[in-house]
Amino acid sequence: MTSKAEQTASKTTDAEPKFYLHELREHSQKLFGVKPEVFDGAVLGMKDIQATKTEVKKRIDAFLKKEVKQ
Incomplete structure (x- = not known):
């Protein structure tokens, strides 16, 4: 059984358009505030x-919150 929040999130994701990753990468700074290199890692x-x-x-x-291993 799914909660209302999960159902709402699912509906939002389903209605949202999909883009090719290379297109999102080209505009990663403007869309997500990260450099293309960070986008690639994520x-x-x-x-x-x-x-x-x-x-x-x-x-x-999630990628930015990961602990850096030394």
Whole structure:
């Protein structure tokens, strides 16, 4: 059973247009406030060649919160 928040998030994601990752990368500074290199790290391993801005933003936020290993 899913909660209302999950259903709302699912509907929002479904209605949101998808873009090719290379297009989002070209505008990563303007859209997400990160350099293309950070964008590359965040989407590394994504199997889909298209994604919504929301999906990519979540991946970037998670990527930036990762602990740096020394």
